[in-house]
Amino acid sequence: MQEQYKSLQNSLTVKDFSLRKTLLCGQTFRIFEEGNDFVVPFKRSVLRLSQTDNKLHYSVYGEPLSEEEIKRFLGLNDDIELINRELSEKAKNFSEVIQYGKGLRIMRQNPYETTISFLFSIQSSIPVIKKRLNLLSEMGGEKVETENKTYYLFPESKVLKRMSKKEIKRLHLGFREEWFLEFIQKYDEAFFRNLSKKGFKEKEKALLNIKGIGIKVANCILLFSMNEPSAFPADVWIKRGMEKLFNIKGSSKKVTEAGRELFGRFAGYAQEYMYYYMRSIYSTKSFTNKKSRGIP
DNA sequence: TGACAGGAAAATA
DNA sequence: TATTTTCCTGTC
Known part of the structure; x- marks a missing residue:
């Protein structure tokens, strides 16, 4: 069991920013609403976020996160x-x-997780995508405890590689299943870390080379996780x-x-x-x- | 309960 | 090269 950490509540001043619009505009799926708070797994932590006017309040569970990491994640830079x-x-x-749409920001998410998220999104509605991603996280992600609930981080590639076909069947991926099985065997976080250093065209070409990823999904991955705002x-x-x-x-x-x-x-x-x-x-x-x- | 929503790949023109 | 067909699950 990993040591659990919780920060005090911090806040930072924001301008032209809407937490709600940013989190609910379809770029990210693993968001949980608890009253006025949004709870979001990120890296090896779980973030609790809320906004009052130009103040963004946050606390961190799991591993500590710097203010800069949070700002980058939410597109605040x-x-x-x-x-x-x-x-x-x-x-x-x-x-x-x-x-x-004023207040919306483009987030900078993890490309490995984002790729799987948008593989799951093909021909699927948002509630269905969320269900699949949350189940996958419960099956293979580390637990992080908060005051009232347990959350799961997104699974690492080494865990997904060990997952059995029978377990993966529980995700009800349908025709997406064979793309996912091939993906988790062939790719890992390091592949995306290296790819992120390349130029737009090279990134796009490498993404289109992955089975199940076409022009739309490739552009989602580039925009939401590979720092390509164009x-x-x-x-x-x-x-x-x-x-x-x-x-x-x-x-x-x-x-x-x-x-x-x-x-x-x-x-x-x-x-x-x-x-x-x-x-x-x-x-x-x-x-x-x-x-x-x-x-x- | 059947129409409908939602992209990529393969087949076809 | 451009268009059409097929693939599957969940929701209302």
Whole structure:
């Protein structure tokens, strides 16, 4: 049993930041709501986060984390004023979309975990993806205790490599199962650490080489975990948005290329703003609830 | 309870 | 090279 650590509650001052939007805009899946708190496993720790106006409150369980690690994780180092200014200059009539999603940040997540998350996301709704990832973590991740609940870290590659086919069947992955089995045998955290040092095209090519990863998932991994803010994943919502706002339609590849061309180096932020905007306005599902509306 | 949501790969044109 | 078909699970 590892030694458990809990920090005192700390807080840091934030500007143009919405914790809720950032965590609920589809870039990350393993988030747990406890009242006003969000509990998020990260690295070898569990973070408890909450926000009041321009204060972000956090405590850490498991292993200690520096303030800098937390800021990087939540995209708090991004120059959001520069990004928003540049995006509204590049695309006409996009200010309303930016205004709507204001506070969203692109997170910097672990690429190994993010790759598995988006492999699981193929042809799946968010609640289904969450269920699979949480079950996988309970099966192979280390426990971290908090006051009222036990959480599980995302499993390491060495643990997943030892998992039996029978155990993996419990995830109900369907046609994704053979991609996952191949992935955990062939790849590990070190592969992604090395790949992260390369350029955009080389990263994208290596990701597309993984069975089960196409243009959309590759761009999700680049954007959410490989520090490539120009990546532009085109899912159904982005396709709807690009058609509605700019009359651009076509395959995922075509829409991704058009989005990167239109928005430039911060296209990923445009993508997240558009995703949030389209889902909030057009979704009939729970995403459009009171909670996610109009929060700072 | 059957329609529907959700991407990649293989097959086909 | 571009388009169509097939794959599977969970939800409402």
